[in-house]
Amino acid sequence: MKKIEAVIQPFKLDDVREALKGIGHDRLTIYDVRGHGRQKGHKEVYRGQEYEVDLLPKVKLESYASDDRVDEIVNAIVESARTGKIGDGKVFVSDIASAIRIRSGETDDDAI
Amino acid sequence: MKRIITFAVMLIAVLGLPVSAAAQDGIDTGDNAWILTSSALVLMMTGPGLALFYGGLVRQRNVLGTMMQSFAMMAMMTLLWAIYGYSLSFAEGNTFVGGFGHVFLNGVGMEPNGSIPHLTFMVFQLMFAIITPALISGAFAERMKFSAMLLFMALWGTVVYFPMVHMVWGGGFMSGDGMIPCLDFAGGSVVHMSSGVAALVIALYLGKRKGYPNEAMRPHNLSLAFIGACLLWVGWFGFNAGSALAADGLAAVAFVNTHFAAAAAVTGWLVVEWIRDGKPSVLGGITGAVAGLVAITPAAGFVGPMDSIIIGFAGGAICYFAVAVVKAKFGYDDSLDAFGVHGVGGTVGALLTGVFARMAIGGADGLVEGNAGQFVNNALGSALTWVFSGVATFVILKIVDAIIGVRVSAGDESIGLDISQHGEEAYN
Numbered sequence: 001m002k003k004i005e006a007v008i009q010p011f012k013l014d015d016v017r018e019a020l021k022g023i024g025h026d027r028l029t030i031y032d033v034r035g036h037g038r039q040k041g042h043k044e045v046y047r048g049q050e051y052e053v054d055l056l057p058k059v060k061l062e063s064y065a066s067d068d069r070v071d072e073i074v075n076a077i078v079e080s081a082r083t084g085k086i087g088d089g090k091v092f093v094s095d096i097a098s099a100i101r102i103r104s105g106e107t108d109d110d111a112i
Numbered sequence: 113m114k115r116i117i118t119f120a121v122m123l124i125a126v127l128g129l130p131v132s133a134a135a136q137d138g139i140d141t142g143d144n145a146w147i148l149t150s151s152a153l154v155l156m157m158t159g160p161g162l163a164l165f166y167g168g169l170v171r172q173r174n175v176l177g178t179m180m181q182s183f184a185m186m187a188m189m190t191l192l193w194a195i196y197g198y199s200l201s202f203a204e205g206n207t208f209v210g211g212f213g214h215v216f217l218n219g220v221g222m223e224p225n226g227s228i229p230h231l232t233f234m235v236f237q238l239m240f241a242i243i244t245p246a247l248i249s250g251a252f253a254e255r256m257k258f259s260a261m262l263l264f265m266a267l268w269g270t271v272v273y274f275p276m277v278h279m280v281w282g283g284g285f286m287s288g289d290g291m292i293p294c295l296d297f298a299g300g301s302v303v304h305m306s307s308g309v310a311a312l313v314i315a316l317y318l319g320k321r322k323g324y325p326n327e328a329m330r331p332h333n334l335s336l337a338f339i340g341a342c343l344l345w346v347g348w349f350g351f352n353a354g355s356a357l358a359a360d361g362l363a364a365v366a367f368v369n370t371h372f373a374a375a376a377a378v379t380g381w382l383v384v385e386w387i388r389d390g391k392p393s394v395l396g397g398i399t400g401a402v403a404g405l406v407a408i409t410p411a412a413g414f415v416g417p418m419d420s421i422i423i424g425f426a427g428g429a430i431c432y433f434a435v436a437v438v439k440a441k442f443g444y445d446d447s448l449d450a451f452g453v454h455g456v457g458g459t460v461g462a463l464l465t466g467v468f469a470r471m472a473i474g475g476a477d478g479l480v481e482g483n484a485g486q487f488v489n490n491a492l493g494s495a496l497t498w499v500f501s502g503v504a505t506f507v508i509l510k511i512v513d514a515i516i517g518v519r520v521s522a523g524d525e526s527i528g529l530d531i532s533q534h535g536e537e538a539y540n
Contacts, residue, residue, distance in 0.1 A: 044330065045389045047399060047449065048436020051328040 001096045001108055002070045003062065007033070007089040008081040010059045019080035020063075025073050027112075028063040039087035058089065064096060064112040138224035143358040147232050150354025154239035157347035158182050158246050164340030165402070166250055169448050172332040173528025174254045175538045181249040181261055188262060189242045192269055197241055198234050200274035207285040209275040226357055236354060237277070244273055244303045250450030251311030252518075255321050255525050258533040260518045267508045268310065272501050276302045286493050294493030295469055295476055295486065297366065298355035300410025300462040301497040308455020309498050310505040311446060317509045318518060320445035322525055329447075334395055341398035345374055348405045352412035365473055366412035370405065373424030377404020380428025388436070396432070399453065403431035406457030410490075411465040414474035423464045427457050459494050466490030 008016060013030070020026050034055040041054030065073050074091055082088055101111040163182040167175045189197070196215050203213035214220055217234065225233045245265045252261070278284045280302045285291040296302055321329065331337060352370040356363035381400025382392040407427025408420050415423065435452035446452055466487035469478030477483035512518055519525075524532035531537060 044328075045391065045393065046330060046395055048385070048389060048432065049325070049440065050389075051330060053328065 001064065001066055001099060001112065003064055003094045003096050004070065004073055004077070004091065005060065005062050005094075006077050006081065006091040007035070007058050007060050008077075009083065009088060010057055012081045012083070012088075013059050013061075015080040016061065016077055019076040020073065023072055023076050025063070025065065025069065025076075028061050031060040031062070033058050033060045037087075037090065056087070064099065066109045066112065138227065139229060140227040140358070143227045143360075144229060144232055146359035146363065147228050147236050147354055147357060150350035151232070151236040151239050153347045153350025154236070154243065154354065155186070157344050157351065158239075158243045159186050161340050161343035161347050162243065162246050164336045165344060165398075166253065166337075166340070166448050168333045168336030168338070168340060169250075169331040170253050171329060171528070172539065173530055173537075175332060175336075175530065176536060177258070177529025177533050178249065178253055180258070180534060182246040184258075184262060185242050185246040185265065188266065189245060189269055190238060192266060193234075193238045193241050197269060197274050198237065200270070201237065201241075201277040202234075202282045204283075205278060207283075207290065208279060209284075210278045210282055228357065233357070236357075240299060240303055240351075241269065241273060241277075244299075244307050245269055247304070247307040247450055247454050248311045248314065250448030250453075251315040251446045252318050253447040254529065255318060255447075255519055257516065257518060257520050258529070260512050260516050263516065264314075264508060264512045264518070267511065268505065271508060272306055272310065272504045273302075276306050276497070276500070280493075286496070292489050292492050292496075294462070294490050295414050295465045295474070295478075296410045296462065296493070297413040297465070297474070298352045298409045300406075300458045300465065301493055304406045304409060304454040304458030305462060305494060305497045306501040308451045308453070308458050309501040311450035312444070312455055313502050313505040314509060315444050315446040315451065317506065318445075320443075321447065322522060324445045324447075325440075325443070331395065338394060338398055341401055345401055345405065348374070348409075352409060356413055362413050362474070365417070368417050369408055369412045369415060369420035372417050373404045373408030373420045373427065374401045375404075376421040376424030377401055377407065377428030377431075380404070380425040381432045382428075384429050384432045385436075399435070399449070400428040400432070403427045403453050403457045406431075406454055407461035407464070409458070410461045411468065414465055414469040414476060414478070416468075416470060416473060419468035419470075423461060423468065426464065427460050430460050431457050459498075462490050462494045463487070 034057055036054055036056050041052055041056060044051045044053050070093060074093060077091055098108060099111040100107050159182055163179040167179040170178045194217060199212055199214035200210045203210040205211035220230045220234050222229045222231060245268055280286045280294060280296050286294045348370050349367050353363045353367035356366055378397050378400045381396050385396040386392045404424035404427045407423050411423055431453050434456040435449045439446060439452055467479040469476050469486060470481055471477045476486060479487040509518060520532060
């Protein structure tokens with residue numbers, strides 16, 4: 001059982017959701033976040049005063065899957081979120097110890 | 113039967129109307145309608161116009177506090193005006209300030225003052241007394257105590273604004289038959305220069321906001337500022353064309369001049385900004401519009417439409433330099449550029465009024481018509497306004513600082529005015 005986290009460009013969110021639906025995995029949580037990796041910020045000018053904006057808006061998505069589905073899901077995210085330019089983001093996969101569905105009490109792979 | 117009686121009563125009422133109007137001898141209903149409409153337009157400039165313009169430019173935690181500074185003027189200045197402000201501005205007095213003849217609006221009723229009821233004139237002028245102090249709030253945005261702001265504004269209105277009105281419009285020494293007759297159609301010196309200079313003094317006195325200029329203090333909502341600026345543009349027709357105090361040809365000239373100058377100033381600001389900063393911004397466009405509207409204010413009823421285009425363009429371009437270059441060079445934190453736009457724009461307008469005034473329009477010639485004396489008078493009037501407003505503002509600040517302290521605590525500044533001064537948040 002794995003947690004898949006991805007930081008992506010906000011404008012690629014629709015493509016990523018589409019791709020996840022396409023492989024039958026349309027369960028995820030979305031956060032609006034700000035940050036940057038190797039991508040530099042951009043310049044904004046207000047009444048002649050320049051500001052360097054280096055914390056850029058990104059979308060972070062989080063999803064959970066059984067071990068056998070992880071590769072397929074990660075692949076779908078990477079393919080659909082890619083523009084080929086710096087700033088496309090990253091995907092992280094980590095182990096999850098346990099999961100419980102609140103409504104039914106099902107656990108682990110049955111719960112996610 | 114009942115219906116017939118009702119009809120008869122209505123008929124009498126309708127026929128009776130012209131009779132009762134005629135009883136108010138000397139009042140022109142067209143003029144009265146226009147000035148009452150203008151009064152409403154000028155009030156709209158403060159709320160919501162200026163409140164949205166300034167409110168959009170501050171950070172999210174200060175939007176309500178900033179809007180409240182304008183809104184509070186709509187309440188407080190109205191009451192001061194009713195009790196003694198109108199009197200100090202327009203009652204018979206000495207050359208600097210009016211007397212007490214009209215306190216509590218004594219002697220201000222439905223009788224004509226010119227071609228409009230005295231009450232109409234009073235309420236039209238009141239709207240100027242509301243927006244003028246509200247303009248200053250752009251300089252001390254995000255860091256002044258609400259209580260100190262109220263006391264400061266009450267004193268500033270009393271000591272600076274009411275006397276300024278009297279000196280220029282109320283028969284004082286800068287009026288038409290005074291010692292230094294200045295041309296100020298709708299408030300280049302009375303409104304914009306006086307508030308703009310006060311803004312500079314208060315920005316210097318208060319010091320910079322915490323983190324300025326290293327921390328990015330970007331406008332939290334430029335769409336609000338955009339709506340506010342457009343409301344200001346529309347409201348300005350009441351401000352300038354209403355200042356003709358009649359619905360006549362002069363009002364039409366002022367209306368057209370106002371519009372042309374705003375359009376030229378948007379162009380002026382954007383051209384300079386596009387060349388220097390690489391992009392024409394929305395904030396630049398709307399700020400340019402306000403700068404042009406400020407610059408044409410003293411000239412609106414004295415110059416021709418083509419002159420107004422030159423004045424507007426100059427206002428836009430020069431205010432850009434005041435805001436983007438001069439402010440950065442000297443490093444004062446005139447947060448929302450109340451000085452850069454109103455102080456500088458008002459001065460540009462006052463000087464150019466002395467240049468472009470034409471006898472055929474407003475009854476006085478300026479430099480281009482060979483009357484250098486008028487330019488000198490307007491320059492002298494501007495200098496006096498700078499000194500008077502600057503010194504008085506500083507003294508008032510000292511007093512308010514001694515009594516309640518002008519600046520919020522560092523902690524309150526970090527939390528923001530919305531929570532620290534008013535106990536609420538704009539967005540939940």
